Amino acid sequence: MLRAGADWIKSLKKAVSREDGSATIEFVILFPAILTLFFSAFEVSIYLTRSVLLDRALDRNVRLLRLGTLEPATKEELQRRVCNDALIFPDCPNSISIELVEVSTTSWTLPGAQVSCVDRDADVQPAVDFTFGRRNEIMLVRACAVLDPFFGTTPLVMDLPTDPSGGYAVVANSTFVNEP
Numbered sequence: 001m002l003r004a005g006a007d008w009i010k011s012l013k014k015a016v017s018r019e020d021g022s023a024t025i026e027f028v029i030l031f032p033a034i035l036t037l038f039f040s041a042f043e044v045s046i047y048l049t050r051s052v053l054l055d056r057a058l059d060r061n062v063r064l065l066r067l068g069t070l071e072p073a074t075k076e077e078l079q080r081r082v083c084n085d086a087l088i089f090p091d092c093p094n095s096i097s098i099e100l101v102e103v104s105t106t107s108w109t110l111p112g113a114q115v116s117c118v119d120r121d122a123d124v125q126p127a128v129d130f131t132f133g134r135r136n137e138i139m140l141v142r143a144c145a146v147l148d149p150f151f152g153t154t155p156l157v158m159d160l161p162t163d164p165s166g167g168y169a170v171v172a173n174s175t176f177v178n179e180p
Contacts, residue, residue, distance in 0.1 A: 057085035066176040099128040117144035
């Protein structure tokens with residue numbers, strides 16, 4: 001009996017001291033970290049691409065507002081054109097909110113820093129200001145699109161602020177003066 005216990009201990013020491021599975025252990029430990037880094041980098045690149053595309057789409061259409069050539073001159077038409085120019089925004093008309101407000105040249109009071117975004121869980125959307133303004137007035141245009149991340153775990157890893165529906169906000173701003 002004593003001999004069997006000694007053999008068992010000897011075979012256990014031999015199994016522990018073997019090195020033939022060490023590469024597998026390193027792979028199992030490092031692979032999730034490398035995969036997380038890859039997915040995060042991909043998500044950041046998609047986020048930045050969406051941000052640039054929204055900025056570009058808003059700038060292209062602010063030019064039409066500035067020159068007074070947006071036809072028909074409605075919030076819905078501006079939103080439709082921005083969605084067409086944004087390219088890769090899924091369900092853009094239902095995920096974007098555009099605000100157009102006048103900036104007072106006497107007090108230089110700007111609207112609050114919080115941009116009104118679409119609430120995808122609510123039936124009624126937040127009210128946003130949308131006034132075209134008069135000649136020579138300074139106008140501020142803000143667009144906010146709520147979009148889903150490509151990978152569900154990305155907001156947790158990257159600590160992205162998300163809304164209750166799991167989407168993150170992409171925001172673009174622009175200013176212009178109404179042409180006389």
